[in-house]
Amino acid sequence: MPRPPKAREALLAAYRDLLVSEGERAATMDAVAARAGVSKGGLLYHFKSKDALAEALLAALREAAALDRERMAADPEGPARYFVRTSVNSGTDMDAFFVAAVRLAQAGHESALAVLEEMDAAWLELIRREVPDPAVATAVMLMGEGLYHYSSLAGTWPEKTFGTSVGELLAVVDRLSGRAADSTP
Structure with a gap:
């Protein structure tokens, strides 16, 4: 299986870390992108929705x-x-x-x-x-x-x-x- 792109890994880690530290309500798409240092478009390229982020997690x-x-x-x-x-x-x-x-x-x-x-x-x-x-x-x-x-x-x-x-x-x-x-x- 090919290795996932670094941006994808960073986004998933950012989502995980936001959930752990601040809870589900704070883990918005914008907050995940900002924490990962990825543009909103980059986030949407890898994860079309917050549900897609949750399923990957x-x-x-x-x-x-x-x-x-x-x-x-x-x-x-x-x-x-x-x-x-x-x-x-x-x-x-x-x-x-x-x-x-x-x-x-x-x-x-x-x-x-x-x-x-x-x-x-x-x-x-x-x-x-x-x-x-x-x-x-x-x-x-x-x-x-x-x-x-x-x-x-x-x-x-x-x-x-x-x-x-x-x-x-x-x-x-x-x-x-x-x-x-x-x-x-």
């Missing part, structure tokens, strides 16, 4: 999520530990695309909501292959989702706020999934 998120699921499925520690261990927002492109998609979903963008639901279902399916108890698999999923949520906020989560490290959460994953003997009497 969601396609990039789907691609990043597919690569993440491949890594998750192949992780030697298993999908459950991988999911929780990597559920800290570390500022990757996938993190930025994910947060941008959440902003779109919050604004009522149905395709964004569908992509987010699709991603969650695929991650949960991988966890369920390893952790057959549906309630435990869901608890692991929600642990990772909560970790991601709090790490996406400004502040000092997890250690300073809750007094819990990711390593300690992984030990809980092991206990819940039966990978480690329960240490409680």
